[in-house]
Amino acid sequence: MSRQVVVVGKEVFSLSHLKVFRREEIEKFMGDVAGELTFLSENTVVVFSPIRLEVTFCGEKHVLSPGLTHVRGTQLEIAGGAYLPAFLDEEYLEYLLFDLPRELDKKRVPIVVEDSHKRFTRWVHEGLMYSYDILSRIAKVYRVPIIVYGDRETENMWSFVKTFACEKIEGRGKCFVDGKPCGEGDATSY
Structure with a gap:
């Protein structure tokens, strides 16, 4: 699935996973790197074919x-x-x-x-x-x-x-x- 990942402390997030978070959640859970992760999330395009x-x-x-x-x-x-x-x-x-x-x-x-x-x-x-x-x-x-x-x-x-x-x-x-x-x-x- 998503190949690119971001490591925050001991946690690993795919770019798709980051897109699930709201800005407020990124700020709450990601601490000092929240601004960078928010920018990355907002500027990442994730395209999956729909599952029906x-x-x-x-x-x-x-x-x-x-x-x-x-x-x-x-x-x-x-x-x-x-x-x-x-x-x-x-x-x-x-x-x-x-x-x-x-x-x-x-x-x-x-x-x-x-x-x-x-x-x-x-x-x-x-x-x-x-x-x-x-x-x-x-x-x-x-x-x-x-x-x-x-x-x-x-x-x-x-x-x-x-x-x-x-x-x-x-x-x-x-x-x-x-x-x-x-x-x-x-x-x-x-």
Whole structure:
């Protein structure tokens, strides 16, 4: 993947990885070399061909493009996807900023975030918003689809490129793609 790297202390960052960071994050985490790294990040062009993922839902095929897709009340078959570890709070955010981009530098694959709505034990709303922001930047730089499993509340917290949902309405399972009914099916509890 990215061949050029930058060494900061004991940490090694690809140029792609640097592009994931916001200026404020570079200043916070990189110390004295922040200005130089910000300049390098802003003036580096990273070009990856997009990875797309085809899933079947409601009996139809859907193509997931790079970006965040929200899923609730059902499970999608994600062939070849990388499932994130069940970290919480700061450990989860640190994983997103530092470890996930390094994994994508080695191999770009669709990313799956299970139980996104349970990843924070405090400052829940702020943590979710920040994690979705980081994930969106990762999806944009590495051009991979990221599937985020959540609940009804998290579905409305972000501008997802696509949403899939199943729920029980009046005792019957109903499923939706981007808020539109797509057929009847078994709504599974999540």
